[in-house]
Every structure is written in structure tokens, then in C-alpha cells.
Amino acid sequence: MKQIVKSLTHVFRRFKTASVLNILGLSVAFASFIVIMMQFSNDYHFDKGIKDYDHIYRVDRVHEGGGKQAVISRPFAEFLF
DSSP, X not given: OHHHHHHHXXXXXXXHHHHHHHHHHHXXXXXXXXXXXXXXXXXXXXXXXXXXXGXXXXXXXXXXXXXXXXEOXXXXXXXXX
């Protein structure tokens, strides 16, 4: 174990720039993985607390110009606002 640590410190001292770039790249990769998995988990479990969550639908209106608009019912809109 001592030999491995000694060898690792020797490599870090000899190749400082490459070592810093490798550690920085690994840190960015782990951070990206964590953010992506958090987003995936949020998307996957978003409506799971609602009974009959598999029967929830969303209606979108597609405009001629290519834009989209989410549509909700008037009573629900009045309830919200």
C-alpha cells in the first residue's frame, strides 16, 4: 500500500498539469452524472404520489407558427387565479 501511494505521489509531482486535468475532468463527470440522475429521478417520480397517476394527461395546442401552448380548463384556471 505504501508503494502505491508513493508511486501515485511521484506521478502527480512529475505530471502536474495532466494530473490536475484528469482530476478536474473526473470531478466534472461525477457532477454531471449526479445532476442527470437527479433530473431523471424527478421526472420518473413526479406524479407517483397521485392516485391513478397513469391516467394523467396534458393537452397542448400547436400554433401555426410552430409554438406550443398548454391548455387547462376554465374552472381550474379560475381556481388557480
